[in-house]
Amino acid sequence: MTSAVLPVLREARDGLTRHPALTILATLSMAVSLYVLGMFVLIAWNVRLTTAALGKELQMQVYMRPDATPEEIEALRMGLRSDDAVAEARLVTAAEARRRFEGRYPRLSGLAAGLGENLFPTSFEVVLRSAHQGPEEAERLAKAYRVGPGVDEVRFDRGWFERLTSLLGFFRNGGYGIGALLVMAVMVTVGAIVRLTVMARREEIEIMKLVGATASFIRAPFLLGAATQGLAGGLLAFLALRLTWAMLVRSNPYRENPMLAMAAGQFPPLDVVAVLPLLGVVLALAAAALSLRRASAQPGSRNAA
């Protein structure tokens, strides 16, 4: 096993070190391409967090009648809990409602005391799941719960729903579209770099075949070399991204501009940014495999490596 692995490792190493300038240039080019993708991942991650938070603003309030029984309240709570469209349903008791009112409007707390408990009915704050956040869906749910036992009224701001869901949809769909374009750009860039590297050694591949090297013997060092370059490019991109983010969050423009905080406030977790070196390896391997197949194909013969 060792006698088979060592020559492959040596060949891969030689392929990378024989022309160090070319290797460094190729790796840096991959790194730049992956860095741009990484910036998108950083922004998209933060926008995702923001949209998730905004999504929680899409609430409807279900107000209970003053004479609603505890059983009716419990029944509604259970109903909301089991509803697929509902992400969260918070019970706001009359006492809690009163406390909120007095906290928001301290000058009116005397008025509230004079009018009695009935002023603050028991209610549920219902947050919808993202798939059900459209105004039509909210309307449908409101209609359904309006006729529930003990329910007095269901309220939601349709206009606010429409504006917010439109904004969230824009971010989500736009994000997917831009992300797809960037991934394609990275594929083209990394693919071109690796293909050029393999094509530059086409004559070498031919000679290897002539002395009786098998396809796997020829391919293995190239694939290993390409994977190494892809990994190095991805790691460099990750480090550059991390450094960029660290400098950004300490800068004055970041402190003064809330949009920047929204776009780049948090650095994505490791399992998200690990996509950079992983993508570097996968794309470099795929490009190398395809290029080797093309480099080995000869007209009039059937000797593909």
Added chain:
Amino acid sequence: MIQLFHVTRRYGTGAPALSDISFSVEKGEFVFLTGPSGAGKTTLLRLLFRDDLPTSGQVMVNHENLATMLPSRVPYLRRQIGVVFQDFKLLRRKTVFENVAYATQVIGLPAKEQRRRTYQMLEMLALNHRLHHFPEQISGGEQQRVAIARALVNRPLVLLADEPTGNLDPDLSLAIIETFKEINAQGTTVLVATHDRALIQRMARRVLTLAHGQLVPTGTA
């Protein structure tokens, strides 16, 4: 060892590069393949190490039909055939030693055996002093000897040489052919393609003459 039966190789719609070629070379023979430029010598040699396929006919090397051979078998065929080219075809990014040793790595020899065989072959071809040089740092004659060393290091059954002395002076050319003679004396079948008439006449071996893709009846030079 080598048998061709009515072999034709045609490219496109023009005249065939090889037309109805039939001959055989016995084990241990030394044969010259001659003819003017464009006669089909290189085409014929390419068929013998399966770098090309005949349009029709059969090519047999060591009892194997090359036309029906699976692509995965081709590397193993080539390990039994040493090939020397006019342009040497050395790996530029490897030293003299590494170029020859590569052929032993390919067949999976243990590292110690790789080194032993490589040193032995380079010593036989008087290249001990060039082990760590790159091809661009040595002369044409030395490069050709490196190519020969690589072709022979795995003790092939057959040695094919395509104009091996094309880029060399007469004295060096003769030295190369003498080396081939020694290799042949050890049992390797040798087929040398050359248009150097003087060399052929000097060696007095069997000659196959090609002209316009066809074998011309001839005997020993």
